[in-house]
Amino acid sequence: MNYNEVISYIEKRNLMGSVLGLDNIKALLKKLGNPERSVPAMHIAGTNGKGSIMAYVENVLIEAGLKVGRYISPTIFDYRERWQICKEYISKEDCAELLSKVIGTVEEMEQSGEGRPTSFEIETAAAFLYFKEAGCDIMLIECGMGGSQDATNVFLKTPIDVIASISFDHMQFLGNTLEAITSEKLGIVKDRDILVSYPQSEIPEKVIDAFAADEKNYQRYRKTDRSSITTLESGIWGTEFIYKNENYHISMAGGAQVYNAATAIEALEAFNDIAADYKLKKIDKDTVRKGLAKTFWPGRFTVIGSEPLFIADGAHNEDAWCRLSEDINKYFTNRKIIFIIGVLKDKEYDRMLDILTPFMKHAITLTSNSPRALDGRTLAGLIGERNVAAEYSESISDAIDRALEIADQESDSVIIACGSLSFIGDIIRVKKDKDNAKG
Numbered sequence: 493m494n495y496n497e498v499i500s501y502i503e504k505r506n507l508m509g510s511v512l513g514l515d516n517i518k519a520l521l522k523k524l525g526n527p528e529r530s531v532p533a534m535h536i537a538g539t540n541g542k543g544s545i546m547a548y549v550e551n552v553l554i555e556a557g558l559k560v561g562r563y564i565s566p567t568i569f570d571y572r573e574r575w576q577i578c579k580e581y582i583s584k585e586d587c588a589e590l591l592s593k594v595i596g597t598v599e600e601m602e603q604s605g606e607g608r609p610t611s612f613e614i615e616t617a618a619a620f621l622y623f624k625e626a627g628c629d630i631m632l633i634e635c636g637m638g639g640s641q642d643a644t645n646v647f648l649k650t651p652i653d654v655i656a657s658i659s660f661d662h663m664q665f666l667g668n669t670l671e672a673i674t675s676e677k678l679g680i681v682k683d684r685d686i687l688v689s690y691p692q693s694e695i696p697e698k699v700i701d702a703f704a705a706d707e708k709n710y711q712r713y714r715k716t717d718r719s720s721i722t723t724l725e726s727g728i729w730g731t732e733f734i735y736k737n738e739n740y741h742i743s744m745a746g747g748a749q750v751y752n753a754a755t756a757i758e759a760l761e762a763f764n765d766i767a768a769d770y771k772l773k774k775i776d777k778d779t780v781r782k783g784l785a786k787t788f789w790p791g792r793f794t795v796i797g798s799e800p801l802f803i804a805d806g807a808h809n810e811d812a813w814c815r816l817s818e819d820i821n822k823y824f825t826n827r828k829i830i831f832i833i834g835v836l837k838d839k840e841y842d843r844m845l846d847i848l849t850p851f852m853k854h855a856i857t858l859t860s861n862s863p864r865a866l867d868g869r870t871l872a873g874l875i876g877e878r879n880v881a882a883e884y885s886e887s888i889s890d891a892i893d894r895a896l897e898i899a900d901q902e903s904d905s906v907i908i909a910c911g912s913l914s915f916i917g918d919i920i921r922v923k924k925d926k927d928n929a930k931g
Contacts, residue, residue: 502571528620654688718751832919892926
């Protein structure tokens with residue numbers, strides 16, 4: 493199959509939806525020669541911040557000269573974004589060849605009654621095969637959803653497991669309490685792995701601490717220490733901070749990014765703990781500093797325009813909107829905020845709106861291209877009920893034009909696009925095209 497044909501195949505396969513469980517993916521990987529066992533992995537689970545932590549770790553490892561594979565989902569710019577080696581997307585030709593190989597194996601499984609893998613399972617198997625065949629030194633693997641039953645959770649040994657910030661999301665799959673969600677995320681931890689944790693809120697922290705107290709569950713527990721973080725200077729262009737008596741600079745804005753970066757530092761220390769086991773060199777502090785400073789992860793409180801100030805943020809659940817509200821309070825006190833916003837109907841959007849509407853001067857709503865999207869007209873009505881001027885836009889281009897028009901009429905305005913990762917990439921792309929067209 494060529495590239496367009498494999499994309500069409502995956503899109504049709506997507507209609508199957510998500511299927512929790514590991515039987516199909518394990519059977520598929522076995523037929524492919526278990527490529528997941530060929531490259532040491534860092535496995536990252538959590539609710540928010542997985543991608544940012546991964547990006548920090550990735551940049552440092554590349555700065556150290558390692559060949560780094562990265563697998564993420566969802567993507568915001570391009571389908572091929574999910575498979576990267578040293579930040580380079582897989583080529584269309586290699587993607588078609590890789591997926592064709594995996595799809596051929598899937599069809600053999602189906603014909604013999606051995607299972608029917610989902611599109612995500614196919615993509616995950618393709619990632620392991622790609623990184624093996626490319627000879628990567630290490631692969632960074634992001635959980636799609638959950639932990640124990642996620643299709644990425646197929647390793648015999650990882651050897652490093654990172655738990656990012658945990659909060660409520662995907663409750664229909666993961667459970668209705670933070671205890672249940674945290675336990676599900678901890679399902680990625682294998683016997684004698686190194687466990688690294690973000691500085692969690694009270695309930696997830698207690699669950700993780702209790703898990704880690706049983707020594708057979710882990711080789712070493714690296715708990716990111718909130719008390720060892722001192723923020724020296726913070727703004728929309730980055731943050732200077734101290735962690736465990738070492739100075740660092742990150743270019744990514746947002747209060748949570750300091751905690752993500754500190755968690756990445758702990759994950760890199762865990763890498764040093766196991767480096768010799770895989771005949772890899774340890775990473776020194778200077779390389780860590782350089783790698784962190786170079787890290788950029790688009791769609792995470794990203795400035796995409798300066799006149800007026802225009803922010804694109806992938807905040808798409810209740811906890812992420814709480815963090816966004818904290819950043820608005822911190823960076824844009826008393827500023828007039830114009831929102832471009834769309835949400836998914838399976839999110840806690842009523843509570844999410846209660847968090848952000850106090851900051852809204854005006855809202856322009858969208859219906860994202862996700863089949864799970866809440867209709868933008870409905871969203872505009874919900875915002876209007878909270879005494880905020882709201883209007884629906886048919887397209888991203890029109891929404892941007894309207895936001896800029898309102899900003900021209902309101903001095904000291906800030907535009908923030910948020911609500912769903914499904915359209916943030918398009919917001920960034922369309923805004924860039926408009927700026928380029930202006931010359």
